[in-house]
Amino acid sequence: MNKVLAQQPDAASAAAAPVIEFRNVTKRFGALTVLDDFNFAVAPGEKVTLIGPSGSGKSTVLRILMTLEPFQEGQLTLAGIPYHEPNGKGPFRASDRHLHQIRSHVGMVFQSFNLFPHMSVLRNVTEAPAAVLGLSRAEAECRAIDLLRMVGLADKKDHYPAQLSGGQQQRVAIARALAMRPRVLLFDEPTSALDPQLVGEVLGVIRNLASEHDLTMLLVTHEMRFAREVSDRVCFFDKGRIVEEGEPERIFTAPAEPRTREFLQSVLG
Amino acid sequence: MDWLTYLPSLAQGALVTAWITLASIAIGAALAFAAGIARVEGGRAVSTLALCYTEVFRGTSLLVQLFWLYYALPLVGLSFDPVTTGIVGLSLHVGAYGSEIVRGALNAVPVAQREAARALNFGRVHTLMRICLPQAIVEMMPAFGNLAIETLKLSSLVSLISIADLTFRAQSIRNITLDSATVYTLTLVGYFLMSLVLMLAMRLIERMVRRGAAFPRAAHA
Numbered sequence: 352m353n354k355v356l357a358q359q360p361d362a363a364s365a366a367a368a369p370v371i372e373f374r375n376v377t378k379r380f381g382a383l384t385v386l387d388d389f390n391f392a393v394a395p396g397e398k399v400t401l402i403g404p405s406g407s408g409k410s411t412v413l414r415i416l417m418t419l420e421p422f423q424e425g426q427l428t429l430a431g432i433p434y435h436e437p438n439g440k441g442p443f444r445a446s447d448r449h450l451h452q453i454r455s456h457v458g459m460v461f462q463s464f465n466l467f468p469h470m471s472v473l474r475n476v477t478e479a480p481a482a483v484l485g486l487s488r489a490e491a492e493c494r495a496i497d498l499l500r501m502v503g504l505a506d507k508k509d510h511y512p513a514q515l516s517g518g519q520q521q522r523v524a525i526a527r528a529l530a531m532r533p534r535v536l537l538f539d540e541p542t543s544a545l546d547p548q549l550v551g552e553v554l555g556v557i558r559n560l561a562s563e564h565d566l567t568m569l570l571v572t573h574e575m576r577f578a579r580e581v582s583d584r585v586c587f588f589d590k591g592r593i594v595e596e597g598e599p600e601r602i603f604t605a606p607a608e609p610r611t612r613e614f615l616q617s618v619l620g
Numbered sequence: 621m622d623w624l625t626y627l628p629s630l631a632q633g634a635l636v637t638a639w640i641t642l643a644s645i646a647i648g649a650a651l652a653f654a655a656g657i658a659r660v661e662g663g664r665a666v667s668t669l670a671l672c673y674t675e676v677f678r679g680t681s682l683l684v685q686l687f688w689l690y691y692a693l694p695l696v697g698l699s700f701d702p703v704t705t706g707i708v709g710l711s712l713h714v715g716a717y718g719s720e721i722v723r724g725a726l727n728a729v730p731v732a733q734r735e736a737a738r739a740l741n742f743g744r745v746h747t748l749m750r751i752c753l754p755q756a757i758v759e760m761m762p763a764f765g766n767l768a769i770e771t772l773k774l775s776s777l778v779s780l781i782s783i784a785d786l787t788f789r790a791q792s793i794r795n796i797t798l799d800s801a802t803v804y805t806l807t808l809v810g811y812f813l814m815s816l817v818l819m820l821a822m823r824l825i826e827r828m829v830r831r832g833a834a835f836p837r838a839a840h841a
């Protein structure tokens with residue numbers, strides 16, 4: 352009964368409370384500590400960008416949120432739901448059902464798109480709403496077509512992923528994630544696998560999404576100009592901790608920490 | 621024209637060979653999927669059980685397995701007719717080798733596909749049936765084609781548990797006529813023709829699977 356209350360925070364407190372909250376989270380891969388006593392919160396509707404050097408643990412933060420990686424210590428909540436259950440078993444310390452419930456609030460866009468190659472574009476976007484949310488085929492297709500239109504690919508609905516460019520595939524992947532209507536959408540370097548001339552079209556789609564004020568977005572990107580443009584907050588991440596965070600203007604023009612300055616100099620040239 | 625008189629008997633044997641081979645491929649494929657999926661997706665107990673099955677039947681000779689089923693099982697009160705025994709033995713053998721094909725192909729599906737499925741909140745069964753297997757099955761087909769031919773060839777061992785298959789008939793005729801060259805030439809041709817048909821059938825199935833995997837909606841309807 353306790354659990355039910357925790358899972359359904361009332362509207363007023365949810366608006367004030369962070370939608371994502373890491374409290375003293377520690378994540379290790381064997382002997383390697385990737386997140387060390389990590390604290391981080393994101394407000395509902397906030398667009399946050401994580402920047403930082405390679406290997407600093409940015410992807411790990413997103414993968415933990417997506418329940419692709421377990422963590423060892425501390426607490427994490429998403430929309431008020433704690434990731435660990437009191438008597439949870441296994442590496443995730445939670446039942447499959449509990450993880451299923453967490454995942455219903457969060458979606459992810461991967462660096463390498465990860466579309467299902469044996470399914471048409473339409474099927475890629477309708478499969479989860481039909482199978483997981485229980486939408487009828489017709490409803491799922493209706494939703495999918497709307498989303499494909501939004502990412503400018505309605506005319507490609509019967510193509511297979513292999514028949515699309517990388518930029519188009521990533522736009523389909525974004526539509527696929529949105530079809531589940533997540534509250535939180537995670538982007539892990541969504542343009543890093545793309546040829547330079549295809550980056551723009553994907554960033555364009557994400558930029559439009561950023562104007563949706565209900566959707567919480569957590570982005571990892573190396574596109575600094577883009578980060579500056581779309582985010583409410585930029586976090587500079589190094590060695591499993593947030594070294595500095597703040598409004599994009601300030602981080603990019605007047606970073607306080609020497610490590611941030613160094614990093615920005617190395618990527619901005 | 622002696623060889624013409626051998627044909628009816630050899631043809632009867634070929635029918636028995638065909639029946640045993642096809643039944644063993646069908647049952648063996650079912651076992652292969654069950655054991656292969658158990659290895660990849662099962663909990664510790666289930667996957668260990670599947671591993672034991674695979675290793676025991678891959679690690680011992682089919683001939684000894686057949687003898688064991690034929691001579692030893694009746695001692696504990698289980699006896700089947702020879703053809704059933706042959707099919708059981710051959711199926712277990714095919715299943716063991718096939719499970720390795722299934723396991724390998726499932727493991728070869730990129731981890732990223734499972735992660736994408738997870739991010740979309742698919743359950744385990746759905747991930748297996750709709751994401752992993754359709755991609756893996758295409759990769760399995762060439763190896764399954766080889767295994768099918770192998771099964772046909774191995775089926776000649778059932779002649780040693782007194783089943784009147786093609787090999788058994790050939791030996792009987794030779795024992796009477798001593799016309800080894802003719803009899804065994806005909807037998808070779810017989811096996812070759814059957815494997816040709818099997819090969820063509822497997823190609824056809826492979827093509828169907830490829831198409832089915834690429835158009836899940838059609839396969840669904």
Ligand SMILES: Nc1ncnc2c1ncn2[C@@H]1O[C@H](COP(=O)(O)OP(=O)(O)OP(=O)(O)O)[C@@H](O)[C@H]1O
Pocket residue numbers: 380383385403404405406407408409410411412
């Ligand atoms: N599955 C794993 N097993 C062991 N170590 C891992 C695993 N995944 C990541 N790591 C390690 O954890 C650290 C953080 O990795 P992570 O992928 O989060 O970095 P990142 O900030 O996303 O880097 P990049 O910018 O290169 O993507 C790295 O040192 C990496 O080698």
Ligand SMILES: [Mg+2]
Pocket residue numbers: 409410411539540
């Ligand atoms: Mg990364």
